[in-house]
Amino acid sequence: MNYIASITSQGQLTIPKPLRKKYFLDKKSKAIIKSSGAKIEIRPLPHQDLLSLRGILHDNPVVKANRGKPLQQIIEEESAAFETAIAQNVAKEMGLPPLTEWNDATST
Numbered sequence: 001m002n003y004i005a006s007i008t009s010q011g012q013l014t015i016p017k018p019l020r021k022k023y024f025l026d027k028k029s030k031a032i033i034k035s036s037g038a039k040i041e042i043r044p045l046p047h048q049d050l051l052s053l054r055g056i057l058h059d060n061p062v063v064k065a066n067r068g069k070p071l072q073q074i075i076e077e078e079s080a081a082f083e084t085a086i087a088q089n090v091a092k093e094m095g096l097p098p099l100t101e102w103n104d105a106t107s108t
Contacts, residue, residue, distance in 0.1 A: 015042075 003016040015025060023044045025031075030045040057063045066074045088099050 003019065005013050005016065007013050025044055032043045032045060034041040034043070084099065091099060
């Protein structure tokens with residue numbers, strides 16, 4: 001899609017709203033401007049500064065559940081949960097009963 005934009009007396013160009021929305025651009029966004037022959041190319045820079053990530057996981061339930069635990073314990077618990085999920089998926093694909101039934105059968 002093509003857009004027409006005006007340049008102000010101060011050299012500013014307004015990026016049309018549909019493009020700002022599509023590329024998640026706001027007033028703090030940065031862009032690379034490249035000149036090539038008769039063309040000007042504008043590429044948005046990704047938002048990757050650490051301050052913009054501050055608090056992103058604050059309300060995440062997994063983070064909340066693991067607050068205060070030693071890192072090694074979290075790694076071990078998450079690895080075990082991951083392995084169990086993989087085993088359950090493999091069992092399901094092979095038409096085997098769920099792993100909980102295996103545990104019940106081996107504990108008797």
